[in-house]
Amino acid sequence: xxxxARVLLILTLGAVPAWAVLxxxxxxxSLDTQFxxxxxxxxxxxxxxxxxxxSPTGAVVTEYVSPEGKVFGVSWRAPVIPNLEQLLGxxxxxxxxxxxxxxxxxxxxxxxxxxxxxxxxxGHMRAFRGSAxxxxxxxxxxxxxxxx
Amino acid sequence: xxxxxxxxxxxxxxxxxxxxxxFLASCGGSSSSTPINPPPPxxxxxxxxxxxxxxxxxxxxxxxxGLFASVEVCEPGSTxxxxxxxxxxxxxxxYGLRLLSGAxxxxxxxxxxxxxxxxxxxxxxxxxLAYIWGPVVQADIHLSGESASSxxxxxxxxxPQYSVPSSCIxxxxxxxxxxxxxxxxxxxxxxxxxxxxxxxxxxACADASTAPAQYYSCPSGNCNITAVPTTSxxxxxxxxVALFPQDNNGVLISLLSVPAGGAATDSGxxxxxxxxxxxxxxxSVQIYGVSDQAYFTTTYNGTQFSNSFIDSGSNAYYFLDSGxxxxxECADYQGWYCPGSPLSITVTNTGTNGTTGSVTFTIxxxxxxxxxxxxxxxxxxxxxxxxLSTDYFDFGVPFFLGRNVFVGIAGQTVTGxxxxxxxxxxx
Numbered sequence: 289x290x291x292x293a294r295v296l297l298i299l300t301l302g303a304v305p306a307w308a309v310l311x312x313x314x315x316x317x318s319l320d321t322q323f324x325x326x327x328x329x330x331x332x333x334x335x336x337x338x339x340x341x342x343s344p345t346g347a348v349v350t351e352y353v354s355p356e357g358k359v360f361g362v363s364w365r366a367p368v369i370p371n372l373e374q375l376l377g378x379x380x381x382x383x384x385x386x387x388x389x390x391x392x393x394x395x396x397x398x399x400x401x402x403x404x405x406x407x408x409x410x411g412h413m414r415a416f417r418g419s420a421x422x423x424x425x426x427x428x429x430x431x432x433x434x435x436x
Numbered sequence: 437x438x439x440x441x442x443x444x445x446x447x448x449x450x451x452x453x454x455x456x457x458x459f460l461a462s463c464g465g466s467s468s469s470t471p472i473n474p475p476p477p478x479x480x481x482x483x484x485x486x487x488x489x490x491x492x493x494x495x496x497x498x499x500x501x502g503l504f505a506s507v508e509v510c511e512p513g514s515t516x517x518x519x520x521x522x523x524x525x526x527x528x529x530x531y532g533l534r535l536l537s538g539a540x541x542x543x544x545x546x547x548x549x550x551x552x553x554x555x556x557x558x559x560x561x562x563x564x565l566a567y568i569w570g571p572v573v574q575a576d577i578h579l580s581g582e583s584a585s586s587x588x589x590x591x592x593x594x595x596p597q598y599s600v601p602s603s604c605i606x607x608x609x610x611x612x613x614x615x616x617x618x619x620x621x622x623x624x625x626x627x628x629x630x631x632x633x634x635x636x637x638x639x640a641c642a643d644a645s646t647a648p649a650q651y652y653s654c655p656s657g658n659c660n661i662t663a664v665p666t667t668s669x670x671x672x673x674x675x676x677v678a679l680f681p682q683d684n685n686g687v688l689i690s691l692l693s694v695p696a697g698g699a700a701t702d703s704g705x706x707x708x709x710x711x712x713x714x715x716x717x718x719x720s721v722q723i724y725g726v727s728d729q730a731y732f733t734t735t736y737n738g739t740q741f742s743n744s745f746i747d748s749g750s751n752a753y754y755f756l757d758s759g760x761x762x763x764x765e766c767a768d769y770q771g772w773y774c775p776g777s778p779l780s781i782t783v784t785n786t787g788t789n790g791t792t793g794s795v796t797f798t799i800x801x802x803x804x805x806x807x808x809x810x811x812x813x814x815x816x817x818x819x820x821x822x823x824l825s826t827d828y829f830d831f832g833v834p835f836f837l838g839r840n841v842f843v844g845i846a847g848q849t850v851t852g853x854x855x856x857x858x859x860x861x862x863x
Contacts, residue, residue, distance in 0.1 A: 345648040346640055367640055368648040369561040373608025384607045387565040388614050392500060392806075393771055394623065395529060395750035396830060397820045398564045399757075408826045409563045409606075412745060413530040414633060415729035416563060419826055433825035 310376045311422055314357045317341075320374065324349065335430045336360070349375065352435055354427040361421035361435030369409065369416045376420055379405045383420075406432065481581030482683045482709055482716070486691060488702035488812040488833065491623050492523040499623040500806070501751035501813055501833035503691075505706055507533065507628055508578040511543050512586045518578070519543060523625045526706060527749030528689070528843050530629030531636040532673030533577055534560070534590040536618070537570060539625045545573035548588050548670055550662045554653035558590050558673065559604030560636075566614040568592045568622070569600040572651075574669070577676045582708050584679035586669045590636075592617050592626065601659040604649040627749070630687050630706075632730055632845050632859030634678040635666050642666050678845050683709025685848035686859075688716050689748060693838025694812045696778070696798065698805055702812035702837060710842055710862075711851045718852065721842065721863055724787030725856035732861070733786040734829040743828045744785070746841065746861050750832030753797060753817040755781070757827055765819070772802035773817045783829060789855045797834065812837065839863055 309316050317339045321328045326343040339351040347366035354360050362375045373380045382402035390398070397410035409418040421435040484505055491499030503526045510518035521539040547555040548571075556572040570593030577584040594617055602608060616622040629636065640646045644663040651672070653662040665671040668679055678684055691704035707716045726732050726745070734744035736756065758765035758773065766774035773779070782796040799817035814837040821827035835841070844850055846859035853860065 344646045346646070347648065366648070367637065368604070368650050369563070369565065369606040371603065371608050371649075372565070372606050380607060383565070387607060390564055390566075390614075392498075392769065393564075393752070393754075393818060394499060394502070395527070395747060395832065396563075396752060396754040396771075396818060397828075399771060399819060399822060401822070406822050408821050409565060410820060410826070410828060410830075411563060411743065412730065412747060413560070413629070413631070413636060414638065415731065416561075417743060418563070433823050436825040 309351055309359050309374070310362055310379050310420060311425060312359055312377055314339075314353045314359065316359065317351050317353070320349065320351070324370075333434065335427050336434065352421070354425060354430075356427075358425055360425035360427065361419065361432075363417075363419035363435055365415070365417045367414055367416070369418070376407075379407075379420065379422065383407050479713070480682060482713055483705045483707045484580045486526060486689065486704045486706050488691065488837075490811045492625060493620055493623050497620065497623060498811070499751070500811060501816060502623065502811070503748050503833055503836070504624065505628060507535075507626070509533075509535070509540060509543065509589065510576040510578065511545060512574050512576055514576070517543060521625050525624040525627045525749060526689070527627050527629050527747070528631045529745070529747035529749040530560075530627060531631050531633050531675045532590060532629045533587070533626065533676055534568065534592055534629070534673070535626035536592045536622065537594045538619070540575075540591065543575070545575050545589070545591070548572040548574060548664075550651075550653045550664060552653065552655065552662070554655050554662070556662065556664055557598060557652045557654060557659060559600060559650060559652065560590070561604060561606045562616070564614070565606040566616045566621070567600065567605055568616050569596055569604070570617070571597070572664075572673060577679075579676065579706075579708065582677075582680045582683060584674070584676035587676050587679050588669070588671060588673045590673050592622065594618055598654045598657065598659050601649070601652055603661070604652070628676075630675055630677060630748075630843060632686070632726060632843050632861075633675065634845060634847065635672040635674050637664075637672050639666060641672060675845065677708055678848065680708060683712050683716075684845075685712070685850050686710040686842055686844040688840060688842050689836055690840045691836045691838065694814050696800065696815055698808055698810035698813040698815075700810050700812070710844060718842065718850070718862060721840065722791050722793050723789065723844075723853055723856065724785055724791050724793075724861045725789035726858050726860060727788055728858050730858065732788065735784045735786065736781070736829070739824055741828045744830070746831040746835060746863075748833055748836055750830050751816070752813075752832050753799065753834050754820040754830040754832060755817065755827070756829075757819040757821050757823060760824060760827065766802050769802055769806070771818045773799050773819070774801045774803055775799055776801075778815070787856075787860065788858070789860070795831075795835075814838065
């Protein structure tokens, strides 16, 4: 039983990075397009690259990739909030913790600055928007403000 | 004409008694000259009371700047099997009526079903990454003399029949996402969504190939996304105002002003219809058209924030970020502003129809405001983003205090208003 439990645990944990994007290598973007059934449009900017994935539901997810091939930021515009575990990977943990610690702010934007993550969730029903980036992964001479 | 403010009434009576001596002073207000022939009384009672108070969970959990009303719902077609739900949050940032299951447990409300005959369930995620979940049912909604018959209403299940699908939880299936399916978590008995769209999703949810994670059905217990039409009955959840036979083109929210530093409570009126009766004329307000996503542009210090909006479901002015304001975040309350002295902010709002106008408001120290124990503040503020690239302006309840604010519903006709295909704000 113990062996089975360990194997299941590994499989479960193993599934998370498969969907993860933020902080992962660019190859994980293709998994995102599969998951979102979306079209991926790649464009280049000064010092980084963007994948813009548009899903049939109208969600637009943009993933920001450094010259080293790592996703340093993600952003979304969507009719419902996208699955953030898929977009943030291991960076979801501080967001989950902060989501359960909210008090007194009601109906306002949700902002998390935790360790090596900056996360913003905002907008309103039918038009959600948000972004997340990892400061330590920002490419040289690229401002965090490009993630929007 | 300008609506008469409740607080003015005693003064007006006094002036009437004192007589002509003060007549000139009374003409100094914003109301225009007295009409020679008084207009006919309203044909339908179209006004309900609003209250700003600490909400049904106080004092355990105070809901600062919570805007609440009572809503009557009945079994479809019944005038006796009805219940009045108090403390429903009035939210211009969403669309449709959502009630906790416990608030309507005495009623038998028929399920809305999808094309496969399965009961429709709905999941709504909030920007706080919390969510609500439960079935969509039919009910007659009564608000004063106005009725939305057999309207789709979202029931927020306190003991859900089906597990919430992981696809609709913003934080995903890992961890313990925050559900708001209780009065203690929601801070209200429900949400009355009166924003400028008729439905809470629109055409995307009507087609299985484009439907986002919002409407579900659960044949054999497994919940999957399902298509739900935009029809006014047996379809998506509608802003009930758009379902009224009359006074259905929007609402007017009129709340009394409060002094700097707040008031224990505040009150006012929610009036249905725009330009349809004597009590909801636009008068001299300006019309700000919104985008297809219900945003307009706010400009501050030369920077444009094109994703700004007015939202009675937000309990503060949420705008800019602490860094942009010189570092004024409270030491104890993360995300709230604690300026050392009152901070005046002036912005310009621009509608999609080209209307521009300035708004000035003041932010005071959140610590001091919370310490009053009051509920209603016109000077409560917090951050909206992390930098100018993610910031925006969310004009919450403080904006409404002491103003008449109209919400025009997309696609509806308002006399004298044009070029606003996605609805408008007017104030």
